[in-house]
Every structure is written in C-alpha cells, then in structure tokens.
Amino acid sequence: MASSDPLSASGGQGAAPVATGAPPDAVEGAGKLVPRHLLVPFILLLLCFTAWGAAANLTDVLVGVFRGIFDMSNFQSSLVQFAYYGAYFLLALPAAFITSRFGYKAGVLVGLGLAALGGLLFIPAGQILAYEMFLLALFVLAAGLSILETSANPFVIAMGDEQTATQRLNLAQAFNPIGANIGVLMGAVLILPGLTPEASKVIMSPQELAESQEADLSLVLTPYIGIAAVLIGIWVLIAVRKMHLPPAPEAIDLTEGGSGGTFSRLWANKHYRYGVFAQFFNVAAQTCTWTFTILYAQDVVGTSPESAGWWLQISLIIFLISRFVMTWLLTIFRPTLLLLLMAGFGVLCCLTSMFVLNIVGLIAVVSISAALSLMFPTIYGVALRGLGDDAKFGAAGLVMAILGGAIMPMVHAAVMDASSPAMGFVVPAICLALVALYALFDLRSHRPGVASAQPEVVAS
Amino acid sequence: MTRRRTAVVTASAMGMLMTLGACGDSREEVTVGLITKQEENPYWLALRETAEKTADDQGVTLLTATGTSDADVESQQKAIADMVAKGVNGILIAPTDSAALLPAVEAARAAGVIVIALDTPFDPVDAVDAYFTTDNVRAGELVGEYAAAKAKELGMTPQVAMLGLTPGFLSGDQREAGFLASMGLDAKDPAIVADVDTQGDRELANDAMAKILQDNQDVNVVYAVNEPAALGALDALGAANIDPADIVLVSVDGGCGAIKDGVRPGLIDATAQQYPANMAREGVLAIVDAVRDDQPPNGYLDTGVQLITGNPAPGVDSRDVAYGVRNCWGE
Numbered sequence: 001m002a003s004s005d006p007l008s009a010s011g012g013q014g015a016a017p018v019a020t021g022a023p024p025d026a027v028e029g030a031g032k033l034v035p036r037h038l039l040v041p042f043i044l045l046l047l048c049f050t051a052w053g054a055a056a057n058l059t060d061v062l063v064g065v066f067r068g069i070f071d072m073s074n075f076q077s078s079l080v081q082f083a084y085y086g087a088y089f090l091l092a093l094p095a096a097f098i099t100s101r102f103g104y105k106a107g108v109l110v111g112l113g114l115a116a117l118g119g120l121l122f123i124p125a126g127q128i129l130a131y132e133m134f135l136l137a138l139f140v141l142a143a144g145l146s147i148l149e150t151s152a153n154p155f156v157i158a159m160g161d162e163q164t165a166t167q168r169l170n171l172a173q174a175f176n177p178i179g180a181n182i183g184v185l186m187g188a189v190l191i192l193p194g195l196t197p198e199a200s201k202v203i204m205s206p207q208e209l210a211e212s213q214e215a216d217l218s219l220v221l222t223p224y225i226g227i228a229a230v231l232i233g234i235w236v237l238i239a240v241r242k243m244h245l246p247p248a249p250e251a252i253d254l255t256e257g258g259s260g261g262t263f264s265r266l267w268a269n270k271h272y273r274y275g276v277f278a279q280f281f282n283v284a285a286q287t288c289t290w291t292f293t294i295l296y297a298q299d300v301v302g303t304s305p306e307s308a309g310w311w312l313q314i315s316l317i318i319f320l321i322s323r324f325v326m327t328w329l330l331t332i333f334r335p336t337l338l339l340l341l342m343a344g345f346g347v348l349c350c351l352t353s354m355f356v357l358n359i360v361g362l363i364a365v366v367s368i369s370a371a372l373s374l375m376f377p378t379i380y381g382v383a384l385r386g387l388g389d390d391a392k393f394g395a396a397g398l399v400m401a402i403l404g405g406a407i408m409p410m411v412h413a414a415v416m417d418a419s420s421p422a423m424g425f426v427v428p429a430i431c432l433a434l435v436a437l438y439a440l441f442d443l444r445s446h447r448p449g450v451a452s453a454q455p456e457v458v459a460s
Numbered sequence: 461m462t463r464r465r466t467a468v469v470t471a472s473a474m475g476m477l478m479t480l481g482a483c484g485d486s487r488e489e490v491t492v493g494l495i496t497k498q499e500e501n502p503y504w505l506a507l508r509e510t511a512e513k514t515a516d517d518q519g520v521t522l523l524t525a526t527g528t529s530d531a532d533v534e535s536q537q538k539a540i541a542d543m544v545a546k547g548v549n550g551i552l553i554a555p556t557d558s559a560a561l562l563p564a565v566e567a568a569r570a571a572g573v574i575v576i577a578l579d580t581p582f583d584p585v586d587a588v589d590a591y592f593t594t595d596n597v598r599a600g601e602l603v604g605e606y607a608a609a610k611a612k613e614l615g616m617t618p619q620v621a622m623l624g625l626t627p628g629f630l631s632g633d634q635r636e637a638g639f640l641a642s643m644g645l646d647a648k649d650p651a652i653v654a655d656v657d658t659q660g661d662r663e664l665a666n667d668a669m670a671k672i673l674q675d676n677q678d679v680n681v682v683y684a685v686n687e688p689a690a691l692g693a694l695d696a697l698g699a700a701n702i703d704p705a706d707i708v709l710v711s712v713d714g715g716c717g718a719i720k721d722g723v724r725p726g727l728i729d730a731t732a733q734q735y736p737a738n739m740a741r742e743g744v745l746a747i748v749d750a751v752r753d754d755q756p757p758n759g760y761l762d763t764g765v766q767l768i769t770g771n772p773a774p775g776v777d778s779r780d781v782a783y784g785v786r787n788c789w790g791e
Contacts, residue, residue: 199735199787202764203742299782302716357720420724420770421782 053179119228275383502790600638
C-alpha cells in the first residue's frame with residue numbers, strides 16, 4: 001500500500017507521534033538522515049515498506065486468479081479483499097497498543113512474524129486446495145503487515161535526529177509504491193501467464209481439473225513464499241541486532257481535555273467527521289478500481305489474463321506519476337478545488353467504463369488512478385487541519401477508514417454478479433461523487449483555524 | 461484416444477522450459493505442421509496463434525501454411541507435400557475438401573507422418589490418425605434446449621425458422637439435428653415454418669430471413685447455424701421493424717464480435733461457443749506425446765462447447781457473457 005497504499009500515502013498509522021531518538025552515538029550523527037549504528041536496521045525497515053506494498057497489490061491480482069481457479073462468483077472472490085483490508089482495520093488499534101506497550105522493535109518483530117506466518121500458511125492452503133484456507137492466510141498476513149506498518153512508521157521517525165524525521169519517513173514511504181509495483185509485476189509475470197486457460201477446462205476430466213487447480217495454486221504460492229522468506233530474513237536480522245532507541249509513545253488518553261474528551265470534540269467537527277467518511281469512500285474507490293481492473297480487461301474487453309495484469313501495472317504507474325503532477329498542481333490550486341476536479345474526473349472515467357464497453361472503457365478504468373492519486377493525503381490534511389493535539393487520535397480514525405477497502409469491493413462484485421462486469425463501476429463512481437461532495441463542502445464552508453469542537457458554518 | 465495432455469502440462473512445462481533455457485533444451489526435437497483453410501476468418505487465426513504458443517511452450521518447431529479460401533484445395537495439397545519433405549513429425553490440418561486431399565494425406569502417413577484433422581473431418585473419418593473438433597450435435601442440442609426453455613418461459617408456441625448451412629455439410633447437418641432433437645421436433649414438423657440454406661453468410665442469411673418474415677409473420681424462434689447467419693437475421697428483423705426481444709434467436713460459434721455485439725446486448729439470446737484454441741493446443745500436444753512419449757493419437761476428441769447467454773433460461777446450464785468474452789476468438 002503506499003503511494004499505492006492509502007495508509008502510508010500520508011504517513012501511515014504511526015505517523016503522528018514524532019519521538020526523538022538519542023542513542024549514544026546519535027550526537028555525532030546529528031543532522032544526518034540516519035546514525036551509522038542504525039543504518040542496517042533502517043535499510044531493513046525500507047525492505048519492510050517494500051514488502052507490504054508488494055503484498056497489498058499482489059492481492060489485487062489474486063481476486064481474479066481465485067475466481068478462475070475455484071470457478072466462483074465475483075462476490076465470493078472479492079472476499080480476498082475483505083480478508084485483507086478487514087485484518088488491516090481490525091488490527092489497527094491492537095497494533096498501536098503493542099507498539100506503545102512493548103516498544104517499536106517488539107511491534108516490528110510481532111508484525112514481521114505474523115506476516116511471515118501468513119505467507120507460510122499459503123503452503124497448507126495449497127495442499128488442502130480450500131479457498132477458505134487462503135482467506136485465512138491472507139488475513140494473518142495482513143494482520144501482521146498492519147502491526148508492522150503501525151510500528152515501522154514511528155520506528156523510522158525515531159531512528160535519528162528529529163530535524164530529519166520527515167525526510168526519513170518520506171524516504172521510507174517512497175519504497176512503498178516501489179513494492180506496490182513489484183507486487184503487481186510478480187502477479188503479471190509469475191502467476192497470470194502460467195494459469196491454465198479457462199477454455200481448456202471445458203474438456204478436462206475431474207482428475208485433470210484437480211491437477212490444474214493444484215498447478216495454478218502452486219503459481220500463487222511462489223510469490224507469497226518469497227515474501228515470507230524475505231520477512232523471516234528481516235525478522236532474524238532485526239531480532240539479533242541491539243538497538244538504542246527511545247521509548248515508544250504512550251497511548252492517547254481519549255478523555256483528556258474535558259467536555260466529553262477527544263472523541264466528542266472530533267465528532268463535533270464536521271470537517272473531520274465528513275473527512276472520515278470521505279476517506280472511507282476514497283479508499284473504497286481505490287480498492288474497487290484496482291481490484292476490478294484485471295476483471296474488466298478480461299470480462300469486458302476480452303484481453304488475455306497476462307495483458308490484463310499489465311493494464312493494472314499501468315494503473316499503478318499512472319498513480320505514481322500523477323502523485324508528482326498533483327504535488328505541482330497543489331502549488332497552483334486550492335487542495336479541495338483540485339480534489340473536487342479530480343473526483344469529478346474520476347466519476348466521468350467510471351461512467352465511461354460503464355457504458356463504453358471496449359478499449360476506451362478500459363483506458364477510462366486505468367485513468368481513474370490519476371484521479372485517485374491526490375485523494376488520501378489531501379483528505380487527510382483537510383480533515384486534520386486545525387485539530388491541534390486531537391490530530392493524533394484523529395489520524396487513527398482516518399486510517400481506520402480503510403474499512404472502505406474491505407466492504408465496498410464486495411458491493412462492487414455483487415453488482416457485477418447481478419448486472420454486468422462494467423456496471424460494477426457504478427460503485428467507485430458513487431464513492432468518488434461523495435468525495436467530490438466533501439471537497440465542495442470544504443470549499444463552501446467557513447472554518448475556524450483552531451483546534452476546537454466549534455461547528456463550522458456552511459456557506460449558503 | 462490416447463492419454464490427453466492438458467494445459468496443466470503446458471503450465472508446468474513453462475516453468476521447466478525457463479529452467480532448461482539456461483542450459484539448453486534437452487527434450488527430443490519435434491516439428492509440427494499446421495495447415496488452416498484461410499486466415500481471413502479470425503477462427504483460424506485464433507487456432508494458429510494457440511498452436512504457436514503451445515509449440516513455443518513445448519519447445520517444438522511449428523511450420524504453418526494456409527489457403528486463400530475455404531475451398532482452396534491446391535494450397536493445402538502443396539502444403540502437405542512441402543511439410544512432409546521438410547521432415548515434420550505430424551500435420552494438423554483443417555481440410556478444405558475431405559475427399560480431394562486424401563491422396564496427399566495417405567502419402568504423408570505412408571512417410572510416417574502423423575495426421576490429425578482439426579475442425580472438419582476427412583471422408584472417411586479414419587483416413588487420418590485422429591480427429592479433434594467440436595461436438596456439433598451437442599452444440600445444436602445446447603441452443604435447442606435453451607430455445608425450448610426460453611419459449612416455454614415466455615409462453616410462446618414455437619414457430620421456428622431454420623437458417624442452415626449447406627446441404628451435405630457435416631457440421632451444419634449435425635448442429636441442425638441436435639437443435640431439432642432438443643426442441644422435440646423432427647425435420648417435417650409443422651412448427652418449422654422455414655428451413656433455408658445460408659452458407660453461413662450474413663448477406664444470404666439477411667435475404668433469406670427477409671423472405672421468411674414476408675411469408676411468416678408469426679416466427680418467434682430463429683435458429684442460425686453460425687453467428688454471421690444470426691447477424692444477417694438481425695439485419696432482416698431490423699429492416700422489418702421487428703423487435704429482437706420478441707424473437708428467441710440462437711446460434712453457434714462464440715466469436716468475439718458476435719458475443720460482444722450480439723449476445724451481450726441481448727440481440728442474440730444464446731450461442732454455443734466452440735474453442736478452436738483447444739483444437740490447436742491438443743493437436744500440438746498430441747504430436748508431442750507421440751514423439752516424446754511414444755503415445756500416438758487415435759480416434760476422436762471433443763474439444764468442448766458451452767452455452768453462452770446473458771439471459772439464462774430456467775433449468776438450462778449456461779455460462780454468462782463475461783465467460784463468453786474471456787474465451788471468445790477474434791476481435
């Protein structure tokens with residue numbers, strides 16, 4: 001996830017608390033990005049950022065792969081994303097607890113261990129040939145990555161001088177989209193071209209079908225075993241290394257500040273409250289789009305599975321490039337004006353994909369990624385603006401909007417099953433329209449510039 | 461039919477091929493010849509492309525040849541002789557003339573070359589080692605089952621127009637027989653208001669259907685032997701201002717154009733999709749088996765057929781349009 005992932009696109013789950021590290025030799029390393037004694041652990045964490053980007057976007061490929069292998073409906077295959085993003089959502093708070101209670105290193109080790117276990121669970125799943133077992137493996141993998149991400153972000157911040165903390169985090173985050181592209185590339189190169197052609201199954205005996213299922217699942221196994229192996233290697237290297245790190249931040253007291261505490265203040269703030277919903281629908285639109293790009297290419301346009309994989313790859317590259325373009329455009333336009341324009345563009349792309357059932361529709365699907373590229377950080381920034389200390393907890397709420405990635409792909413898939421593959425894109429269209437409404441709300445409302453629970457006034 | 465390797469083997473072989481690539485391919489050399497009728501029709505193009513991919517996966521040399529039309533016997537005779545001279549292990553051929561090509565095929569087999577007929581049989585069928593094609597009777601049965609169930613669902617008393625192929629053309633006769641059997645009709649049944657030959661051509665089918673509609677306003681089920689004939693029928697319905705929703709139109713083939721522009725919008729209610737890719741893949745693999753594993757092919761292989769519709773009929777198994785698009789041939 002990253003640049004491709006909504007969580008880390010803006011700093012991730014643990015981005016809020018900036019701790020200062022003061023190991024013995026940090027003084028001589030002051031001003032440097034990373035002190036020499038933490039260079040190896042830092043590089044290992046960069047690998048973690050790459051690994052979870054790869055795992056997340058490899059999941060996008062899996063939905064179509066499992067549909068073909070197990071010959072099931074789109075809804076059933078979308079449970080892959082439910083398991084993955086559902087685990088991310090459920091583990092968000094326990095992950096924060098583990099880090100604050102046991103420290104960064106423990107959090108990273110627990111996350112790495114659990115994620116590696118999830119990767120290894122693909123082995124028995126491949127032997128049992130049961131879809132449910134693969135869902136369990138994905139859930140465990142994502143649970144581990146959720147903990148890893150929660151710990152790794154503040155871990156990176158703590159690995160040196162406070163002045164260079166943002167630089168360090170940005171550098172680490174940059175490895176996430178690289179991982180995302182590697183994930184899709186692994187799917188496009190290692191899995192999709194080797195799958196048993198669907199038409200050939202028409203003439204297979206039950207035994208031959210079982211053999212083809214086994215052969216196809218072994219293709220799925222390979223990249224996950226590879227990811228697990230990398231994670232185990234990182235686990236060992238971090239576990240055996242002594243590190244001088246500052247204590248992890250303590251858990252946030254949600255009752256502090258009186259008058260109902262942090263939660264009440266945040267909930268009374270419309271920019272924040274609507275921002276959480278906007279983030280939910282943004283993550284939903286992103287997950288739906290990337291999950292169903294491959295299926296659209298195959299089911300609507302009729303491309304081969306391997307070509308479909310490359311179309312998803314192009315989507316991620318467009319997303320990455322658009323990030324830089326949007327950064328530049330944000331120097332010209334007000335953020336929510338640009339958000340409104342891009343959300344509108346995204347809706348148009350979705351509508352095109354629904355009604356133009358050829359290569360133009362597929363290009364429209366791929367183009368949605370350009371619209372998505374600015375959304376997470378923009379909504380994140382707009383929703384948290386002026387919240388003061390409440391921003392720490394507020395950030396967690398925005399991150400938990402990842403639940404949209406778990407739920408809405410199932411709705412998208414259900415529409416596909418009930419109507420047609422192209423009509424499924426009505427779901428991201430509605431999601432992006434709601435994001436546009438949030439942008440419009442921000443543009444038309446007066447906003448107090450301080451952290452408070454005072455209600456905003458929407459301009460008439 | 462000897463043991464049939466499947467695409468599973470192909471997938472596994474890809475991995476093996478990658479491994480062997482670094483140190484050279486130690487597998488026994490195999491050369492396969494593929495002769496199609498012509499390549500203006502995407503059906504034959506799809507067949508050739510799959511043969512090329514399978515040959516590549518298997519480390520096999522593939523020689524290809526094609527004619528200029530479905531009746532170009534001379535080009536195929538020459539191609540057979542050329543391929544035998546080049547020492548191919550086997551020839552996959554879709555014969556343009558089941559009788560005229562017999563001497564060339566006999567000469568090839570006498571020279572130790574395995575010959576497999578694809579799509580179209582020789583006469584006699586056992587003039588070659590094996591015959592891989594769609595079960596055309598089954599294709600007709602599938603669309604017949606659908607048309608009967610759909611007509612019943614809509615409360616129609618079937619008044620059937622048959623747009624056939626050409627008299628004596630085996631695949632057309634088989635499809636028609638299968639359709640009529642599933643509909644519970646015999647060739648003389650009064651429910652069949654017209655039975656015409658269209659040669660599977662869109663223009664001829666348009667003309668024939670226009671004439672049928674002039675004579676029989678109450679036609680409500682149309683059987684088209686292939687998709688060009690179905691599209692011709694739709695042209696005629698449009699010209700007569702008849703809503704295709706009032707007619708149950710079924711066909712056979714499964715080409716991408718007809719699936720996307722005919723079945724997807726519901727103009728063609730259902731089609732029986734055949735798989736030229738399976739013919740090509742299984743053909744190449746059969747010759748590889750014969751050479752490398754000493755398991756020569758024989759007999760008949762059904763290469764599969766599926767009913768595709770966006771509007772399922774009660775009690776009739778079918779696959780959706782998305783499946784049809786994923787597995788169609790042509791553009």
